[in-house]
Every structure is written in C-alpha cells, then in structure tokens.
Amino acid sequence: xxxxxxxxxxxxxxxxxxxxxxxxxxxxxxxxxxxxxxxxxxxxxxxxxxxxxxxxxxxxxxxxxxxxxxxxxxxxxxxxxxxxxxxxxxxxxxxxxxxxxxxxxxxxxxxxxxxxxxxxxxxxxxxxxxxxxxxxxxxxxxxxxxxxxxxxxxxxxxxxxxxxxxxxxxxxxxxxxxxxxxxxxxxxxxxxxxxxxxxxxxxxxxxxxxxxxxxxxxxxxxxxxxxxxxxxxxxxxxxxxxxxxxxxxxxxxxxxxxxxxxxxxxxxxxxxxxxxxxxxxxxxxxxxxxxxxxxxxxxxxxxxxxxxxxxxxxxxxxxxxxxxxxxxxxxxxxxxxx
Amino acid sequence: xxxxxxxxxxxxxxxxxxxxxxxxxxxxxxxxxxxxxxxxxxxxxxxxxxxxxxxxxxxxxxxxxxxxxxxxxxxxxxxxxxxxxxxxxxxxxxxxxxxxxxxxxxxxxxxxxxxxxxxxxxxxxxxxxxxxxxxxxxxxxxxxxxxxxxxxxxxxxxxxxxxxxxxxxxxxxxxxxxxxxxxxxxxxxxxxxxxxxxxxxxxxxxxxxxxxxxxxxxxxxxxxxxxxxxxxxxxxxxxxxxxxxxxxxxxxxxxxxxxxxxxxxxxxxxxxxxxxxxxxxxxxxxxxxxxxxxxxxxxxxxxxxxxxxxxxxxxxxxxxxxxxxxxxxx
Amino acid sequence: xxxxxxxxxxxxxxxxxxxxxxxxxxxxxxxxxxxxxxxxxxxxxxxxxxxxxxxxxxxxxxxxxxxxxxxxxxxxxxxxxxxxxxxxxxxxxxxxxxxxxxxxxxxxxxxxxxxxxxxxxxxxxxxxxxxxxxxxxxxxxxxxxxxxxxxxxxxxxxxxxxxxxxxxxxxxxxxxxxxxxxxxxxxxxxxxxxxxxxxxxxxxxxxxxxxxxxxxxxxxxxxxxxxxxxxxxxxxxxxxxxxxxxxxxxxxxxxxxxxxxxxxxxxxxxxxxxxxxxxxxxxxxxxxxxxxxxxxx
Numbered sequence: 001x002x003x004x005x006x007x008x009x010x011x012x013x014x015x016x017x018x019x020x021x022x023x024x025x026x027x028x029x030x031x032x033x034x035x036x037x038x039x040x041x042x043x044x045x046x047x048x049x050x051x052x053x054x055x056x057x058x059x060x061x062x063x064x065x066x067x068x069x070x071x072x073x074x075x076x077x078x079x080x081x082x083x084x085x086x087x088x089x090x091x092x093x094x095x096x097x098x099x100x101x102x103x104x105x106x107x108x109x110x111x112x113x114x115x116x117x118x119x120x121x122x123x124x125x126x127x128x129x130x131x132x133x134x135x136x137x138x139x140x141x142x143x144x145x146x147x148x149x150x151x152x153x154x155x156x157x158x159x160x161x162x163x164x165x166x167x168x169x170x171x172x173x174x175x176x177x178x179x180x181x182x183x184x185x186x187x188x189x190x191x192x193x194x195x196x197x198x199x200x201x202x203x204x205x206x207x208x209x210x211x212x213x214x215x216x217x218x219x220x221x222x223x224x225x226x227x228x229x230x231x232x233x234x235x236x237x238x239x240x241x242x243x244x245x246x247x248x249x250x251x252x253x254x255x256x257x258x259x260x261x262x263x264x265x266x267x268x269x270x271x272x273x274x275x276x277x278x279x280x281x282x283x284x285x286x287x288x289x290x291x292x293x294x295x296x297x298x299x300x301x302x303x304x305x306x307x308x309x310x311x312x313x314x315x316x317x318x319x320x321x322x323x324x325x326x327x328x329x330x331x332x333x334x335x336x337x338x
Numbered sequence: 339x340x341x342x343x344x345x346x347x348x349x350x351x352x353x354x355x356x357x358x359x360x361x362x363x364x365x366x367x368x369x370x371x372x373x374x375x376x377x378x379x380x381x382x383x384x385x386x387x388x389x390x391x392x393x394x395x396x397x398x399x400x401x402x403x404x405x406x407x408x409x410x411x412x413x414x415x416x417x418x419x420x421x422x423x424x425x426x427x428x429x430x431x432x433x434x435x436x437x438x439x440x441x442x443x444x445x446x447x448x449x450x451x452x453x454x455x456x457x458x459x460x461x462x463x464x465x466x467x468x469x470x471x472x473x474x475x476x477x478x479x480x481x482x483x484x485x486x487x488x489x490x491x492x493x494x495x496x497x498x499x500x501x502x503x504x505x506x507x508x509x510x511x512x513x514x515x516x517x518x519x520x521x522x523x524x525x526x527x528x529x530x531x532x533x534x535x536x537x538x539x540x541x542x543x544x545x546x547x548x549x550x551x552x553x554x555x556x557x558x559x560x561x562x563x564x565x566x567x568x569x570x571x572x573x574x575x576x577x578x579x580x581x582x583x584x585x586x587x588x589x590x591x592x593x594x595x596x597x598x599x600x601x602x603x604x605x606x607x608x609x610x611x612x613x614x615x616x617x618x619x620x621x622x623x624x625x626x627x628x629x630x631x632x633x634x635x636x637x638x639x640x641x642x643x644x645x646x647x648x649x650x651x652x653x654x655x656x657x658x659x660x661x662x663x664x665x666x667x668x
Numbered sequence: 669x670x671x672x673x674x675x676x677x678x679x680x681x682x683x684x685x686x687x688x689x690x691x692x693x694x695x696x697x698x699x700x701x702x703x704x705x706x707x708x709x710x711x712x713x714x715x716x717x718x719x720x721x722x723x724x725x726x727x728x729x730x731x732x733x734x735x736x737x738x739x740x741x742x743x744x745x746x747x748x749x750x751x752x753x754x755x756x757x758x759x760x761x762x763x764x765x766x767x768x769x770x771x772x773x774x775x776x777x778x779x780x781x782x783x784x785x786x787x788x789x790x791x792x793x794x795x796x797x798x799x800x801x802x803x804x805x806x807x808x809x810x811x812x813x814x815x816x817x818x819x820x821x822x823x824x825x826x827x828x829x830x831x832x833x834x835x836x837x838x839x840x841x842x843x844x845x846x847x848x849x850x851x852x853x854x855x856x857x858x859x860x861x862x863x864x865x866x867x868x869x870x871x872x873x874x875x876x877x878x879x880x881x882x883x884x885x886x887x888x889x890x891x892x893x894x895x896x897x898x899x900x901x902x903x904x905x906x907x908x909x910x911x912x913x914x915x916x917x918x919x920x921x922x923x924x925x926x927x928x929x930x931x932x933x934x935x936x937x938x939x940x941x942x943x944x945x946x947x948x949x950x951x952x953x954x955x956x957x958x959x960x961x962x963x964x965x
Contacts, residue, residue, distance in 0.1 A: 011801075018805040022814075026821045137953075141945035143897055145904045146920050146938030149927045157928040232449035238404055239444075240437030240464045240515065244429075254454045273810030277901055291813060292905055295820040303817055310810045329454055330499040364695075 027300030078301040087305035096180025098286030102271040105210030113214040117221020139215025148281035165283035205282040213267035224256040265321030269314035352378040357415035366627040372579040383556040385566035388576030438468040441516035442525040447508035451500035458496030483514035506537035578634040585660040595662040703954020709947030717763040726754035728761040747932040758914035776834040781841020789849030803839035811836040819907040848880035882959040890952035893945035
C-alpha cells in the first residue's frame with residue numbers, strides 16, 4: 001500500500017513536470033508576442049526590450065524553465081501578464097468556484113446516473129430502458145455550450161425560474177469565506193438566504209456540466225450491470241432463493257459498480273476542463289473563465305498555473321478512485337499494480 | 339441389497355413429467371428437452387448421465403425454474419415437488435423453495451461465489467432469508483455448516499473472499515450454503531468436474547455423507563458412470579433432450595437395454611478388458627435445432643431399423659422401475 | 669464449366685465458417701435498428717457535405733443587411749443571422765468543415781496512436797514504459813485546455829484546431845492498440861507464426877494489426893463525434909475556426925446574444941452538431957455490439 005502510494009505520487013510529479021514542459025514549450029513557440037499584446041500593439045523598441053527583461057523573456061528557454069520550476073517548488077507560479085497579480089493568488093481566488101461547480105456536478109451525475117443505469121439494465125428493452133438510453137445518448141452527444149444557452153433562455157428568460165449567471169444573487173452578501181465553497185460556507189454560518197441563492201445559481205450550470213458524465217455513468221452502469229447479471233454467481237444467488245431486490249441492488253450492484261468507478265474518476269477530470277465552456281456561458285467566476293481570458297492575452301503564466309492545477313486535481317481524483325477500488329473489490333492488491 | 343428393497347416402497351419427492359424446454363435463438367428453436375420424465379424418491383439419489391449438451395443442466399435449471407427467459411422457455415410438462423406443480427408457482431413462491439427445499443450446487447465453484455463478498459456473508463444471507471434468524475444465530479449455523487463440510491478453522495474462513503480459497507474449499511463453501519437450510523432435494527450439477535482429480539473423490543464422498551446424514555434426496559448430474567455406480571440408487575441416461583433409459587443402478591449396469599447405454603458402458607475402462615481397445619460411440623451429439631427425425635439416436639445407432647428414423651419410440655416399461663425408449667424393445 | 673463450379677464449391681467449402689460469420693454480421697447489423705438510424709444520419713450528413721453547393725439555397729457568405737435576424741420563413745427556412753446570411757445555407761456549408769475536421773483529426777490521431785501503441789505493445793519493457801508514460805501525460809492534460817493553448821499559441825484557425833485536437837486524441841488509440849497487441853502477441857497462433865520464422869515487422873503488420881481492426885473502427889466512429897464536439901467547443905470560445913467561416917460552433921457563438929428573442933440563430937447550428945454527433949455515437953454503439961465477440965450472441 002505504501003509502495004503503491006509512493007509510486008503513484010512519483011508518477012504524478014513526473015506527469016506534472018511533463019505537462020509543464022509541454023505548456024512551457026508552447027508558450028515560447030508563440031508567434032503572437034505577449035509583450036506586444038500587453039502594450040496594445042504600440043510601444044517603442046526600448047519599451048518592449050525593457051518589458052522583456054522584466055518578465056525574464058530574454059533569457060534562453062531552458063533557463064527560463066528552471067527559474068519557473070524553482071518558483072513552483074515554493075508555490076510561486078509567477079505573475080500573471082494580464083491581471084498583474086500572482087498567479088497563485090488568482091488561482092486561490094477562482095479555484096473554489098470551479099471546485100464547487102464540478103464537485104456538485106459529479107455528485108449530481110452519480111445520483112442520477114447510477115439508478116438510471118441500474119433500472120435500464122434491470123428493465124432491459126422496456127420503455128424505461130429506451131427512454132434512459134436516449135437520455136444518455138443525448139448526453140454524450142450534446143454540445144454543452146449550446147445546451148447551456150438553451151437552458152438559460154428557457155429557465156431564466158421564459159420561465160423566470162432560475163437565475164442565469166454568477167454564483168449568488170447580487171443583493172445577497174456571499175457567506176463568510178471559510179472553504180470558498182458558497183454552499184458549504186453558507187451552511188456552516190447558518191446563512192440560509194445565501195445557501196438558497198447559491199443553490200439556485202449552481203443548479204443549471206451543474207446540470208449542464210454534469211449531463212455528459214451522468215450519461216457516461218448511466219451507460220457504463222447499464223452495460224456492466226447487464227454483464228454481471230449473466231454471471232454464474234448471480235445464477236447461484238437466485239438458486240439459493242435470495243430475493244431479486246437483494247440480488248440486484250446489493251450482490252450485482254457491488255460488482256457492476258467497480259468499472260463505473262473508473263468512469264467516475266475520469267469524468268471528474270473532464271468536468272474540470274469542461275468547466276471552461278460552462279463557466280463562460282454562465283459567467284461563473286472560476287478558473288475556466290479565467291483561463292479563457294488569459295489565453296486571449298497570451299498570458300502563459302496564468303495558463304500554466306491553471307493547467308498544472310487541473311492536472312494535479314485530476315490525478316488526485318484518480319488516485320482517490322484507485323484507493324476506493326480496494327473498498328469495493330477485495331481482489332485488488334495495491335502493490336501488484338504496475 | 340437393502341437399497342434395492344427400498345425402491346418400491348418409497349414416497350415420491352420429485353416427479354418430472356413430459357418436460358419440454360426450448361431456447362429461441364437466432365439460428366432457430368433449440369429443442370433442448372424433448373420429453374423428460376423421471377421420479378426422485380425421498381431419501382434416494384438419482385444420477386443423470388449423458389454427454390455434454392444432452393440436456394442435463396437444462397433439466398436441473400428447469401426444475402429450479404432458473405432457465406434464462408428469454409431465450410429459454412419451459413413449453414410443457416409438470417414438475418411435481420411434494421405433490422405440487424412447480425411450473426404453476428409464482429417467482430415469489432419459488433424463492434421460498436429455492437435454497438430452502440431445493441438447493442443446487444454448480445460445476446464451477448470459482449464462478450459460483452460472488453467475488454466481492456466474503457464467504458461468511460454469502461452463507462449467512464441464505465440462512466437469514468429462509469430461517470428468519472438473527473445475525474448471531476445465522477453466524478452460528480454458518481459456522482456449524484462450515485465445520486460439517488470439513489473446512490478447517492471455520493471462524494477464520496468466514497472472513498475470506500472466494501479468490502483466497504482453493505477450488506476444493508470453494509466447493510465446500512457452496513455445499514455448506516446449499517445444505518444450510520436442510521433442503522429435501524439437492525441438485526448437484528457436475529460438482530467435481532472443475533476440481534483437481536485428488537479433490538474430486540473427497541468432495542463426492544462429502545456430498546454423499548451429508549446427504550445420508552440429512553436424509554435428503556439428490557439429483558446428481560454427471561457424465562461419469564463410475565460416479566453413478568458409487569453414489570446413486572437409480573440412474574437416468576440422457577441423450578439429446580430425452581431420457582432414453584431409466585433404471586435402478588444395478589439393473590442398468592447388468593442389463594443395459596438401450597443401445598446408447600450399452601455404448602456408454604463399453605466406453606468405461608475396466609480391469610477385465612485391460613489391453614483391449616475401448617469402444618467408442620461413433621458420431622457426435624446432434625444439433626438440437628434440427629434434431630434427427632424419429633429416435634434422435636438413430637444416426638449413431640448400431641441396430642438402426644427403418645422405423646427408427648420415422649417414429650419417436652414411446653416409453654417401454656421393462657418392469658415397474660425400468661423404462662427404455664427404443665424400438666428394439668417392441 | 670465443371671471445373672469452375674468445383675473451384676467455387678471448394679472455395680465456398682473452405683471458407684464456409686468465415687462466410688457464415690460474415691453473413692451473421694450483416695444480419696446483426698440489419699437487425700439493429702439503432703445502427704441503421706446512425707448509418708442513415710451519417711450518410712445524409714456526408715451527402716450534404718459533398719453536394720453542399722447544389723443543396724444550399726443561398727450563398728452562405730452573402731450578407732443581406734436588410735434581412736437581418738429574420739425568423740424562419742419560406743425564403744429562409746431556418747431564418748437569417750445578424751448579418752442577414754441564410755442560416756440553412758451556412759449549416760449546409762458548415763457540414764464540410766465538420767467532416768473535414770472529423771476525418772483529418774481521427775486519421776492523424778489514429779495513425780500516431782496505432783504506430784505508438786503497436787510499437788509499445790510489441791517491444792515491451794522500458795520502451796513500452798516510456799511511450800505509455802508520454803501517452804498518460806497527454807491523457808491527463810485537460811484536453812480542451814491543451815487544445816486551447818495550442819490554438820492560442822499557433823494562432824486560432826482551422827488548421828491549428830485540427831493539430832490541437834489530434835494531439836489530444838492520439839493517446840486513446842495508442843492505449844487501445846497496445847492492449848490489443850499485448851493480448852494477441854502471446855497467443856498461440858502468433859507463437860506458431862514466429863516459430864515458422866515470421867519476421868517481427870511482418871507479424872506486427874500482417875497478423876497482429878488486422879486483428880485489432882474492429883475495436884479501432886468502433887473507437888474511431890465514436891471519436892468522430894467527440895472530435896466534432898471538441899472542434900465546435902473550441903470555435904465557440906473563439907479558439908477555432910474564425911468568422912466568416914460557417915463553422916457550427918462559431919455560429920452558435922454568433923447567436924448567443926440573440927438567444928432570447930432570435931433563438932433560431934443559435935438553436936439550429938447547435939441542433940446540427942447534436943444530430944451528427946448522435947449519428948456517430950449510435951453507429952459506433954451499433955458497430956460495437958455487432959463486432960464485439962463478447963456481445964455477439
């Protein structure tokens with residue numbers, strides 16, 4: 001177990017280094033020049049030269065990289081070209097919103113996707129199954145940005161039912177910052193107005209963002225449930241007279257859930273990066289919107305910061321999933337993986 | 339000798355009458371069981387023998403009403419258990435019978451146990467279901483059963499997962515679970531086939547002893563006539579979805595009346611015939627979508643007559659306990 | 669005549685099992701209504717792309733300022749956008765862009781992936797380890813952000829969109845092919861060929877890769893949908909195809925501000941994306957059900 005954890009952490013670090021190299025290289029083959037962008041395309045040669053020096057852009061690329069990595073060890077991601085603030089501070093500012101949105105979305109997908117997949121498998125070929133399969137098919141095929149627009153138009157503009165953008169209503173003070181997650185903070189502080197408003201604000205973007213993973217989870221759950229129900233041990237459970245309810249929801253479920261768990265881990269990663277589109281549409285003040293704006297300014301310190309953070313969270317989520325395996329599947333022996 | 343005397347007096351536990359089961363697949367209707375009839379008396383063991391694909395397991399699953407539907411379906415016949423027709427029972431009523439009055443053990447113990455639950459949980463839930471016992475009582479019964487089937491250190495085994503046990507131990511767990519509610523009928527579907535040869539005899543002996551001890555009846559499915567000779571009171575020989583001969587074991591071995599039975603017996607290696615070439619039955623099991631007309635065995639039969647390919651042979655009772663489905667007997 | 673007949677007969681006999689298998693596959697495909705619907709959608713989509721100039725009622729770039737944001741009518745079946753361009757015609761022409769992106773990206777991605785995966789699986793050992801670590805790295809890179817970064821760095825246009833998405837997609841194929849190669853590599857029939865002196869390259873290309881074909885086809889079919897979605901997403905946030913190209917995602921983005929009253933500007937291009945992606949997904953699902961030996965019966 002210890003060996004496994006160490007190995008995984010080692011790979012995570014290796015991966016982060018690789019990702020930083022890719023992004024760093026990208027940022028330096030840019031035909032577009034951030035300095036020019038910052039100066040608005042104007043500026044004398046001296047001004048440009050001075051700025052380059054300030055930003056350390058005139059040193060050879062590998063030197064720049066080592067300077068960057070040295071900073072990284074101290075959680076210093078450099079300064080954003082666009083906001084002129086420390087990238088670390090910006091991330092601290094924007095990440096909780098994204099974390100709240102994607103975590104809410106994955107919880108929503110699990111709550112919706114798993115029962116849907118099970119029912120679909122148990123009532124195979126019934127109208128319920130057909131309906132669930134069409135729902136999932138649309139989910140994996142849906143352009144999220146388009147769905148977001150339609151939902152917003154429907155619920156906000158026509159039904160006046162849900163708010164369209166932001167994390168909380170303008171006239172409500174956000175809860176005191178404890179975790180940075182409005183839903184959690186407002187509950188802790190007992191601020192139910194803030195909680196209700198945040199909930200109303202998160203529901204549309206979370207559904208929009210989580211629809212894809214709901215669909216993926218439901219599809220995986222259905223197919224692995226169907227496979228498990230055909231296994232000998234399920235037949236022997238029937239032969240012992242156990243009730244169908246027990247067999248489906250406990251005995252088969254635990255087996256079928258294992259492959260679904262993988263999908264959940266992978267989904268969480270794609271949620272974080274899918275947040276880019278959702279946050280843009282719903283004006284959600286998270287790192288997705290932050291990274292889009294940074295890209296437009298060729299603000300590569302900020303882009304690198306976001307990329308590394310998302311990759312880190314993604315691998316931590318998958319490590320967590322791998323650890324959960326052990327709970328569901330007794331056959332797993334961690335130290336034999338890889 | 340004592341056994342043979344019992345035969346006539348015994349009460350009937352299970353009576354299968356004209357059972358017909360089919361599977362409806364892409365290629366067509368697989369007529370897996372054409373006309374299966376036999377009786378299992380209380381306290382007796384009936385051996386069901388035949389080649390792979392002859393319909394032994396389908397017979398067992400039909401009795402349990404566990405034929406996967408679709409594609410399978412029991413088309414007609416009766417399965418009378420304690421005088422009640424199981425075919426008429428609802429799924430809910432069957433659940434109270436399965437594992438409680440009729441239990442089954444399967445060929446492949448590795449795949450018959452749920453891989454993600456410890457074996458203690460698996461046996462306890464069966465006991466809880468049928469005996470309405472508390473968890474503590476269920477555990478006590480489970481431990482007793484584990485001891486009975488010869489598992490060493492039952493307390494320790496309870497917490498083990500199937501993959502941590504050997505094949506023989508897995509099968510012992512299955513047997514313990516199947517017998518935990520003292521069923522009147524135990525169906526054992528080739529219970530030793532998947533095990534090491536050295537373990538096979540042990541497991542067989544265990545099943546036989548436990549059956550005697552609990553005075554249950556047993557339907558033992560096997561392709562090994564040697565096993566039948568050691569364990570069974572009566573034997574039903576299956577071929578291509580039919581029982582072609584049904585007789586007390588000794589009579590069958592002494593006086594096989596169906597050419598197929600005869601062929602099977604000749605294919606057993608014997609001490610007397612050492613050095614001789616073993617006889618085999620030519621040909622192979624027919625395709626059950628388009629089974630041979632008349633007697634399904636006629637294409638492989640040494641004594642084939644004209645009538646064999648045109649008419650299905652009826653049951654001919656040689657005596658009360660012995661019937662054959664063969665035109666030679668008329 | 670007789671000899672040809674016997675030749676045909678003997679050929680039929682020799683390949684009897686394969687022919688039976690093939691017939692069965694066809695039967696399964698025709699029996700699966702889903703894959704038929706998928707195939708139908710994709711066929712329509714391809715035909716529209718090929719015959720766009722003949723099908724489009726208007727010039728997709730012609731701006732008719734007097735007819736801005738017109739609701740669907742007989743003249744403009746799907747309405748006009750904020751520059752007075754006919755939306756139906758733009759969608760019809762836009763299908764060409766989506767086909768192009770889809771096919772090129774999947775071909776590049778699959779080609780890189782197949783080579784890397786095959787080599788990796790076949791050589792094994794340290795080389796395998798390194799290649800797979802690289803693939804893992806690309807897999808754990810947030811895909812949309814990598815694509816955005818590439819597009820931002822190289823400049824947002826169609827070609828860079830293609831490069832960006834292909835760079836994100838290849839590891840999927842590499843993993844798939846590697847696992848297939850690993851499972852086939854040690855099978856007895858490859859062992860037999862090797863013992864008869866087959867060379868590595870020959871074994872890999874003649875014997876192993878064809879056996880990986882059906883999962884690759886299934887994967888690629890589904891991937892076409894994913895790629896089209898990704899490209900549309902990139903264009904939507906401004907890192908893909910640039911105006912005035914009638915790219916569907918960009919069109920949705922154009923219609924964004926009008927979604928409340930002039931909903932058709934954004935709604936129809938999005939619907940087109942949804943349709944095509946659904947088509948590829950159900951075709952992929954259907955093919956998987958048919959080609960996967962575990963699901964066949």
